[in-house]
Amino acid sequence: MPDGRLKWQCRRGTVELDLWLSRFLEHVYDHAPEALQAAFRQLLTLPDEQLLRYLWQQTQPQDPSLADLLRVMNISTHTSVCAASSPESERAL
Numbered sequence: 001m002p003d004g005r006l007k008w009q010c011r012r013g014t015v016e017l018d019l020w021l022s023r024f025l026e027h028v029y030d031h032a033p034e035a036l037q038a039a040f041r042q043l044l045t046l047p048d049e050q051l052l053r054y055l056w057q058q059t060q061p062q063d064p065s066l067a068d069l070l071r072v073m074n075i076s077t078h079t080s081v082c083a084a085s086s087p088e089s090e091r092a093l
Contacts (some may be wrong), residue, residue: 008045017048020055024073032072039069 004019006029010021021044024026034079053059054070061067 006041006044013048014052016055017051020073021051023063028072029046034067036069036072038043039065044068 006025007022010025011020012018012021022042024040029040032040042063043054057074061070
């Protein structure tokens with residue numbers, strides 16, 4: 001279970017960042033290898049403007065560990081969004 005500090009650091013200036021970061025923290029972080037966890041903690045130190053460029057895939061980080069993390073985050077975000085919009089989830093509503 002992620003600690004409260006990480007949850008608090010996921011609270012950003014936009015809803016998009018809040019959701020992107022908190023979904024990864026809640027659904028992937030605990031099961032991720034230590035290298036990805038460390039990269040996520042590093043990502044949380046970046047300014048919102050940089051995070052938004054990463055989220056919108058306008059730029060890629062030079063740091064390979066951050067680039068790996070963003071690939072995982074984009075896959076996990078896409079998967080959770082697709083799952084939430086699937087016909088099965090609609091029937092559950």
